[in-house]
Amino acid sequence: MSDATATHEVPETMWSPTAEQAAGSAVAEFARWVRDQRGVELTSATGRPDTDYAALHAWSVADLEGFWSAIAEFCGVRWHERPERVLGSREMPGAQWFPGGTLNYAEHALTPGPGRADDDVAVVFAREDGLERTVTHRELRDQVARARAGLVAAGVGKGDRVVALAPNSVETLVVFLAAASLGATWSSCSPDFGVRAVRDRFAQVEPTVLLAVDGYRYGGKSFDILPTVSALRAELPTLRATVLVPYLDPGAELAGATPWAEFTAQAGPLEFEPVPFDHPLWVLYSSGTTGLPKGIVHGHGGIVVEHLKALRLQTDLAPGDRFFWFSTTGWMMWNFLIGGLLVGATVVLYDGSPGHPDLDALWALAERHRVTVFGTSAPFVQSCLKAGLRPRDTHDLTGMRALGSTGAPLSPEGFRWIADAAGEHIQICSVSGGTDVCAAFLCSSPTVPVWLGELSVAALGADVHSFDEDGADLVDEVGELVITQPMPSMPVRFWDDPDGTRLREAYYADYPGLWRHGDWVRATPRGSFVIYGRSDSTLNRGGVRMGTADFYAVVEAFDGVADSLVIDTTELGAKDEGALLCFLVLAPGTALEDVEPLLRKALRSELSPRHVPDRFVVVDSVPRTLNGKKCEVPVKKILAGVSLEKAVSRDALQDPGSLRPFLELAGRV
Numbered sequence: 001m002s003d004a005t006a007t008h009e010v011p012e013t014m015w016s017p018t019a020e021q022a023a024g025s026a027v028a029e030f031a032r033w034v035r036d037q038r039g040v041e042l043t044s045a046t047g048r049p050d051t052d053y054a055a056l057h058a059w060s061v062a063d064l065e066g067f068w069s070a071i072a073e074f075c076g077v078r079w080h081e082r083p084e085r086v087l088g089s090r091e092m093p094g095a096q097w098f099p100g101g102t103l104n105y106a107e108h109a110l111t112p113g114p115g116r117a118d119d120d121v122a123v124v125f126a127r128e129d130g131l132e133r134t135v136t137h138r139e140l141r142d143q144v145a146r147a148r149a150g151l152v153a154a155g156v157g158k159g160d161r162v163v164a165l166a167p168n169s170v171e172t173l174v175v176f177l178a179a180a181s182l183g184a185t186w187s188s189c190s191p192d193f194g195v196r197a198v199r200d201r202f203a204q205v206e207p208t209v210l211l212a213v214d215g216y217r218y219g220g221k222s223f224d225i226l227p228t229v230s231a232l233r234a235e236l237p238t239l240r241a242t243v244l245v246p247y248l249d250p251g252a253e254l255a256g257a258t259p260w261a262e263f264t265a266q267a268g269p270l271e272f273e274p275v276p277f278d279h280p281l282w283v284l285y286s287s288g289t290t291g292l293p294k295g296i297v298h299g300h301g302g303i304v305v306e307h308l309k310a311l312r313l314q315t316d317l318a319p320g321d322r323f324f325w326f327s328t329t330g331w332m333m334w335n336f337l338i339g340g341l342l343v344g345a346t347v348v349l350y351d352g353s354p355g356h357p358d359l360d361a362l363w364a365l366a367e368r369h370r371v372t373v374f375g376t377s378a379p380f381v382q383s384c385l386k387a388g389l390r391p392r393d394t395h396d397l398t399g400m401r402a403l404g405s406t407g408a409p410l411s412p413e414g415f416r417w418i419a420d421a422a423g424e425h426i427q428i429c430s431v432s433g434g435t436d437v438c439a440a441f442l443c444s445s446p447t448v449p450v451w452l453g454e455l456s457v458a459a460l461g462a463d464v465h466s467f468d469e470d471g472a473d474l475v476d477e478v479g480e481l482v483i484t485q486p487m488p489s490m491p492v493r494f495w496d497d498p499d500g501t502r503l504r505e506a507y508y509a510d511y512p513g514l515w516r517h518g519d520w521v522r523a524t525p526r527g528s529f530v531i532y533g534r535s536d537s538t539l540n541r542g543g544v545r546m547g548t549a550d551f552y553a554v555v556e557a558f559d560g561v562a563d564s565l566v567i568d569t570t571e572l573g574a575k576d577e578g579a580l581l582c583f584l585v586l587a588p589g590t591a592l593e594d595v596e597p598l599l600r601k602a603l604r605s606e607l608s609p610r611h612v613p614d615r616f617v618v619v620d621s622v623p624r625t626l627n628g629k630k631c632e633v634p635v636k637k638i639l640a641g642v643s644l645e646k647a648v649s650r651d652a653l654q655d656p657g658s659l660r661p662f663l664e665l666a667g668r669v
């Protein structure tokens, strides 16, 4: 694959830790700890092995057992039964982590530890209409114990499934922790999901209890979802109870449902069922644009050690920090966000539109609640940039030390905007991984600089490679992102995939025994990475292949372009065979004639003449999944003549109507 943007020069440094910051970080403390406690002498050329991330990473993948056992001990994993060893089998798929060990996720989130006192705030909750609430660690434990008693009364035990059609709110978190404490398995959908999308997910896991709200607020409007909840209950015959949180209307009721107040009326004991390391903690779902969404099962232990590592070491999160990431309960970033509790940080939950009443809302929230680590998506950064926002001029963001971005590659302009408009003191943590591992393969470290347009490092314990088609390593060339050794948070299995066929097909078909993630990536000689988009939606122009992220970075840098979607129909025998099509959502007041010549010129000079689209087509909106990802592959299929039903599950989309122009183009309406 060629890479038209790679200059092979070291890009501008956007942020760099001071020597004191680096040495004072938890990751440096960990490096000193492994030297002192485990006798690991890191091979470092810098003279400061504790802040030499490359040396630590090299050890973490050369000695997986040593590394993950050190993480478990350094981060204080609470074993009930101690594991016999770290890795039983290391074969992928099917690696056996910490066999014999038992533990419980909820115990890690709820047990007081150094630096977190009972009366410290565990959770800050804010809703877009101004409703706010804080919950201390003591209150959170009490609430979880009550919900646990409620679940027990409903007959929930180890291995049962508890599902939630509920927002990013305190009640949702409480019931998740209560379910986990019992060894029950959790699954959640955001309340804006339609009945079919929720049924396609929840019916698979045959839940015992459903947690639901009466409605939600988004973009200044209230949405009553009681009809959805009723319809859903009718489709889930295994349900023994529905718990209703009166989230919008304090008087809301649903026949046959247990009101929240009644469900949590009993003060119960807070106990933690010890479960095996790979016992199902939750089921997440693959984006599910076609067929039934795949249920990705993660284990208690895998998530505990992965999130401890990611949050304590890579993010430097600790008690006293306030951790925010904009997410709904239908995206894995919710699961990652609440992991802040594992390291004693305060988690800041936000429910609503990130753009209501305007794009300032989350920056105001960050100031009001003194957020220290602020997470968002690359499209949100792009929107703020386009809107000309300068939050540093209107808010005190001096306490914000890191800004995380994910969901799509963050453009170089996005990096510049964060430094310029939010603050150059902020470490830009562009991270990439996926629902599949509920984690990032590529991320940041408090000991490593941030280079323009790059993800600073491969995560510790993640053996990340860029491979060519023959499985040879590439440096400074774009290849397939491949993980060559097991990680503890890889799926324990897919739901209802008894012989593992679907799991193998999803990740292990191309490079047997190795995890192919489906992203284009360039590994730089500095140890940093650049993501070029999904490898299954490549732009292939006369053999010159490029990820779509490059394309969007050029096109969406124009003020007149609000959103875009690029589809290369070359390889699909599509109706428009061989055409590169660029769909544009134009900003108000912009005409295609104004921007098209400029876009052609910019794409020609910044990418290549082959990447100038054959046609630009104006559309009202870009089809996105419920998690906000652009539907490149489904649209490509529609244009190739695949039937709508096979190309995409309409209920998995934010706005199924957004498909219409593509169906028209394919001559289907």
Ligand SMILES: CC(=O)CC(=O)O
Binding pocket: 332, 333, 406, 407, 408, 431, 432, 433, 434, 435, 439, 440
């Ligand atoms: C960490 C991630 O990879 C999140 C996402 O983009 O879904």
